[in-house]
Amino acid sequence: MANDSSFLFAGIRFDRKKFGADIARFQKKDSDTDSAKISSAAEEESEKTREAVEVKAASTKKRKRKGTSSETVEGFNVFRNSTSVVQSNDEVRADEESVELSEKKKEQNRQLERDAIFRKKHNIHVSGYNVPSPLQSFDELKSRYKCPSYLLRNLKELGFKEPTPIQRQAIPVLLHGRECFACAPTGSGKTFAFVCPMLMKLKDPEKGGIRAVILCPTRELSAQTYRECRKLAKRKKFRIKLMTKHLLRNADFSKFPCDILISTPLRLRLAIKRKKVDFSRVEFLVLDESDKLFEPVLFKQIDSVIKACSNPSIIRSLFSATLPDFVEDRARELMHDAVRVIVGRKNMASETIKQKLVFTGSEEGKLLAIRQSFAESLNPPVLVFLQSKERAKELYGELAFDNLRVDVIHSDLSQEERENAVDNFRAGKTWVLIATDVVARGMDFKGVNCVINYDFPDSAAAYVHRIGRSGRAGRSGEAITFYTEEDIPFLKNVANLMAASGCEVPSWLMELRKKKWKKHRPKRDSISTKPDL
Numbered sequence: 001m002a003n004d005s006s007f008l009f010a011g012i013r014f015d016r017k018k019f020g021a022d023i024a025r026f027q028k029k030d031s032d033t034d035s036a037k038i039s040s041a042a043e044e045e046s047e048k049t050r051e052a053v054e055v056k057a058a059s060t061k062k063r064k065r066k067g068t069s070s071e072t073v074e075g076f077n078v079f080r081n082s083t084s085v086v087q088s089n090d091e092v093r094a095d096e097e098s099v100e101l102s103e104k105k106k107e108q109n110r111q112l113e114r115d116a117i118f119r120k121k122h123n124i125h126v127s128g129y130n131v132p133s134p135l136q137s138f139d140e141l142k143s144r145y146k147c148p149s150y151l152l153r154n155l156k157e158l159g160f161k162e163p164t165p166i167q168r169q170a171i172p173v174l175l176h177g178r179e180c181f182a183c184a185p186t187g188s189g190k191t192f193a194f195v196c197p198m199l200m201k202l203k204d205p206e207k208g209g210i211r212a213v214i215l216c217p218t219r220e221l222s223a224q225t226y227r228e229c230r231k232l233a234k235r236k237k238f239r240i241k242l243m244t245k246h247l248l249r250n251a252d253f254s255k256f257p258c259d260i261l262i263s264t265p266l267r268l269r270l271a272i273k274r275k276k277v278d279f280s281r282v283e284f285l286v287l288d289e290s291d292k293l294f295e296p297v298l299f300k301q302i303d304s305v306i307k308a309c310s311n312p313s314i315i316r317s318l319f320s321a322t323l324p325d326f327v328e329d330r331a332r333e334l335m336h337d338a339v340r341v342i343v344g345r346k347n348m349a350s351e352t353i354k355q356k357l358v359f360t361g362s363e364e365g366k367l368l369a370i371r372q373s374f375a376e377s378l379n380p381p382v383l384v385f386l387q388s389k390e391r392a393k394e395l396y397g398e399l400a401f402d403n404l405r406v407d408v409i410h411s412d413l414s415q416e417e418r419e420n421a422v423d424n425f426r427a428g429k430t431w432v433l434i435a436t437d438v439v440a441r442g443m444d445f446k447g448v449n450c451v452i453n454y455d456f457p458d459s460a461a462a463y464v465h466r467i468g469r470s471g472r473a474g475r476s477g478e479a480i481t482f483y484t485e486e487d488i489p490f491l492k493n494v495a496n497l498m499a500a501s502g503c504e505v506p507s508w509l510m511e512l513r514k515k516k517w518k519k520h521r522p523k524r525d526s527i528s529t530k531p532d533l
């Protein structure tokens with residue numbers, strides 16, 4: 001009978017854990033009833049049999065596993081269905097690891113979700129593999145990336161309380177050693193977005209050659225970036241150098257300790273060609289206003305710099321407020337596993353600028369309109385853009401005697417004259433600065449209240465960058481664009497940019513047809529009212 005019962009119960013799994021309460025109840029009754037005794041005996045028997053079977057199974061399993069694992073069977077744990085489950089240490093660990101892994105995965109997914117919500121809130125769009133989480137605050141520079149205190153102190157002194165959207169995303173990307181191409185509106189703090197990770201990664205000053213390079217399309221912008229870098233690196237003895245004509249001529253580049261070098265592409269190209277400057281140790285290369293640098297005229301120059309920066313672990317980044325597709329394509333070819341960061345919409349004008357179009361009919365109409373505008377309400381500083389240096393000089397010739405504090409900047413001036421023009425405008429000594437596109441990009445003249453496009457810009461990018469000299473760092477600004485008959489084919493292009501950045505545009509403008517707009521610099525009548533001698 002015992003054999004019979006053991007036969008009957010062999011293989012039956014009774015989940016003692018699950019039915020623990022019932023077992024206790026039955027066990028209590030067992031003492032009173034025969035049937036209960038029988039059942040208890042049967043269960044005991046079954047338990048013995050089960051144990052025997054399971055020990056056998058375990059030893060078989062152990063034998064099977066011999067050679068692959070020397071772990072001993074710990075014992076019986078869970079009874080599942082009708083088969084015995086015996087877990088080795090390995091299996092237990094594997095189970096634990098898989099639980100841990102799935103927890104980790106779940107937490108990663110939750111973090112991805114939080115990042116996506118946060119990015120949406122700040123209008124940040126990213127693409128690329130495994131993009132690092134954006135910064136919630138500058139405090140995270142310390143908690144996540146051990147930012148040195150000198151830099152945090154400098155930030156405080158500059159009055160930077162919260163990171164701007166481009167800083168929130170581009171800084172972690174670069175700190176993770178990822179290459180990056182980024183597009184964010186004018187005046188949105190792109191300079192700090194690349195200087196901050198650069199300073200953090202360089203850690204301390206070193207003597208062994210050039211370690212980081214920032215390329216800017218104009219001398220004015222190079223000089224500005226140099227000043228910004230020095231402000232941010234205050235209290236740390238980094239060797240930050242601006243490649244001037246003087247430096248290029250006189251420096252001994254065989255012994256040139258330099259942590260960060262800022263330059264226009266032409267000067268670096270000359271440094272490579274004439275002075276055989278070694279760029280093979282460069283760890284960071286930034287192409288600021290990258291779409292300008294990728295234009296054919298400058299591309300040859302930057303190409304030689306990119307090639308000279310041969311360090312295989314170099315981190316390259318591209319920044320601009322306008323990022324045409326051809327630049328993205330080049331960037332992808334050039335970079336490894338790059339992250340793309342776009343704030344707002346690509347190639348969009350800043351939303352803090354009130355934009356207006358004014359029909360002036362003719363060149364005379366433009367001069368009248370600007371005089372009238374200044375007479376009614378001159379709210380300096382005002383920046384006026386023209387399409388060529390000749391026209392800038394002509395307008396200056398007209399306005400210089402109008403009892404305005406007016407100055408002019410263009411490429412025919414000496415370096416010193418250009419610097420003076422910028423400094424005087426910054427200091428408020430000049431109210432109206434007449435300019436060519438030489439100061440259209442990157443220049444951070446704080447508090448420019450109004451930009452006047454005296455001559456219609458020659459491209460969408462030129463429009464976005466010119467008007468972006470006002471309305472910076474969250475401040476409001478104004479942009480007025482004069483147009484004549486010749487510019488009408490391209491009005492729709494400006495209207496689209498205006499509408500995209502939230503300005504009201506008359507419906508008739510939106511109904512116009514859009515025309516491909518590039519290098520629109522029509523021959524215009526002279527501005528000068530003085531008789532030719």
Ligand SMILES: Nc1ncnc2c1ncn2[C@@H]1O[C@H](COP(=O)(O)OP(=O)(O)OP(=O)(O)O)[C@@H](O)[C@H]1O
Binds near residue numbers: 162192443446
């Ligand atoms: N986090 C911040 N908080 C407040 N101000 C900031 C912050 N970051 C930068 N700024 C300020 O914003 C201004 C514009 O910054 P920056 O010149 O870097 O803009 P940008 O995006 O490079 O513009 P552009 O496209 O015209 O070159 C500067 O005066 C800078 O000091």
